[in-house]
Structures are given as C-alpha cells and as structure tokens.
Amino acid sequence: MTYRSICVPLMLGTLLAISSSGRAEPPSPLDSYRNLKHPPTKENFNKGWQERVLVEFEIVNSADLGAVRAGLTDKDPFVRSIAARVLGIRGDEDSAEALAELVKTDPEAMVRVRAVESLGLLKLKPEAIELAKKDSSDAVQWVARMAAGQLKAETDFRELTQKAYAAGIKPDKLGVAKVGEPAPDFAALASDGRSFKLSTVLGKKPILLYFAAFDG
Amino acid sequence: MHEQAQLRLKRGEVEKLGADVYVVLAMDLYRTRVFKEENLVLSTFKNPFTEEPSLVFGTALSDPAGYASALYGVSRKCLRGEAWVENDPCWFVIDRRGTLTCAYPPNFSSATFYEKDIDRVLDELRKAAHE
Numbered sequence: 274m275t276y277r278s279i280c281v282p283l284m285l286g287t288l289l290a291i292s293s294s295g296r297a298e299p300p301s302p303l304d305s306y307r308n309l310k311h312p313p314t315k316e317n318f319n320k321g322w323q324e325r326v327l328v329e330f331e332i333v334n335s336a337d338l339g340a341v342r343a344g345l346t347d348k349d350p351f352v353r354s355i356a357a358r359v360l361g362i363r364g365d366e367d368s369a370e371a372l373a374e375l376v377k378t379d380p381e382a383m384v385r386v387r388a389v390e391s392l393g394l395l396k397l398k399p400e401a402i403e404l405a406k407k408d409s410s411d412a413v414q415w416v417a418r419m420a421a422g423q424l425k426a427e428t429d430f431r432e433l434t435q436k437a438y439a440a441g442i443k444p445d446k447l448g449v450a451k452v453g454e455p456a457p458d459f460a461a462l463a464s465d466g467r468s469f470k471l472s473t474v475l476g477k478k479p480i481l482l483y484f485a486a487f488d489g
Numbered sequence: 490m491h492e493q494a495q496l497r498l499k500r501g502e503v504e505k506l507g508a509d510v511y512v513v514l515a516m517d518l519y520r521t522r523v524f525k526e527e528n529l530v531l532s533t534f535k536n537p538f539t540e541e542p543s544l545v546f547g548t549a550l551s552d553p554a555g556y557a558s559a560l561y562g563v564s565r566k567c568l569r570g571e572a573w574v575e576n577d578p579c580w581f582v583i584d585r586r587g588t589l590t591c592a593y594p595p596n597f598s599s600a601t602f603y604e605k606d607i608d609r610v611l612d613e614l615r616k617a618a619h620e
Contacts, residue, residue: 313567318577325566326559333554394517423519430517430553437554448562452592456583459557461550462518464525469550471511471557475587479508479618481547481610482581483492484515484563485524 302328302336303344307352323447332359333438345371350381357384361391362435373401382410389413393420394431433462456482492578492595495603497544498537502611506618510547515555515564515575525549563594580610584617591617 305328311321344356357375360368375388389405392398405417423430450457458472514521525545538544555575558564563577582591591613595606
C-alpha cells in the first residue's frame, strides 16, 4: 500500500463530497454505515446500538437504490450484509440475481444469511434458497429454511417489513423505557396477523413483556 | 425458547395472577409465526411438553424493524454469534397502572439459568399484580 494509493482516493472522495455551492454534502446513509463508530461486531454489542438502529432505518427508507446495489460488492462484509438486507426489504427484484450469487459465493456467513433472507422476502430464486439449506453455516441453513417457507406463503412479509421501517424512529425514542415510569406504547403485528397496540391493554391487568431472540 | 418453555411450566400461576404475556421478536411475521407455532426446544428427551406443537402461550408479536425493541433499549442491531440475533433478550414487568416495575435480562450463565429467571420474573409479576 503506497502513500499515493491511500491519499489519492481520499482526496478524490473529499472533492466528490463537496457540492457545486462549495458546501460539503452529508455522507450517504450507506457511507454512514460504513463509517459507524461502533460497527456491528460482537465486541460492540452494547456500544453504539443507537447509531446502528438510526442508520439502518435511514438506509431502508431513503438510501439511493443504486448505491445500495453497489454495496453488494463492497469489500466490507458489514456493508454487503446491510445492502443485501435492504434490497430485500425494498423489494428490488432486479437484485435477485446478485443476491443469489452472494448466497452461493460470499465467504462471510453473515452476508449469505442476509442474502438468502432477502430472497425469501422477494419470493425469488428458490434454487439458491434450496442450495443454502446445505450451507456450511448453521445460521444460513436455518434462514434458508425460513426463506423456503416464505416462498410458499400468501402473505407479503416483505411489504409488512418495509411498512414497519417506513413508520420511522426518532433519536429521542431510543431506550426511552425506564423502570418506575409508564411503559412506552408501540404497535406490532400478532402472529395471526392482527394489529396490536400495547396501549390497548395497559392499565388493565399486569403484563409480562419479553423481548426475545429466536432461540432465547 | 427455554425461557418460554420454563414459563409454560408456570402457566397456571401466570393465569391465576390475571396477567397477559407478550413476546416481541424483531423479526418478520413469518418467523414470528414459526416461533409461536413450532415447538423449538432442542432437547429430544421425554419431557412434559414433547408432544405439544407450541410452548409459547403468550401472544407473539412481530416487530420487524425493531422499533419496539429500540424503544425498550434492547435492540442491538448486531451480529451477536449469528446474524439473526437482533435483540438482547429481556423481561419487563408492567403493573396494573401501566407502569414498568422491572427490567430483567436473562444472563444465560448456566445450563439451567431459565429456571431462576422465570422464578424471579414471577416474583416481580406477583408484586405488580398486587399493587
């Protein structure tokens, strides 16, 4: 790696980020993700999650589609992973071929997981989903089983997911729940598809609320 | 799922307290359905619920964007272990007035951690029920 190979792209990037009015433009949502202070690694589990949540909402809701598609070939696996997830949620059928290719060839399981998950949301490329059931990673196999189930279902799970992101989230809402204070309201869908709002059951009976991981 | 299986063992107590149970997953509706409808406990030995199709008796809720999880401060949007883990699991108890009275994250510290977790959560639920 030479001084020139590092500095020229950096300078070029800086120039490109300056608009014709001479003002620096804000980074794109995908660049914000690439430059997260705390990338979504195991070590950062409890650090910087607020920023990761906000940037993910931003990428799903407003990132330029071309930039997200380009993210599928980014050298950073976290960027490939989020790009694969977002293209599925946004219903970008033109990316199905590229997602199937990631399922088959990406060296990182976290990218293959997101790619096969998105093919399930898009209900496309059943052969790639079938192949993923035999992946070397248990996680990919499991997500492939879920994606295969989605292929057969009538419900549009992708649309429901996109709608949930479209509602947006404000920074001052993150982690607002506090013991001793009223439980914050939220809306969700029950497993049978019915709409649910916590406020409709609050103040009537005691409630146990569990935020689960799939295996926990 | 072990937390849910353990809670299933204490279902009678929860019902006696007149409480509702809600389980939120930061996942799409399809996975939430699988979580609710399939018995996902991994052990194959004979146990009281081997034949039951589901162990989740509470209402399973799909929160695919992780909005509710973020509100309650448990959304990590992270790749902890494997990529599908989006939440840091946590129990919350809410009393009859709608006030949060307890936040209790399971610590997964032993093979039988869930027994103590559910006992602790039920203690807190009893207090909330009588307030």
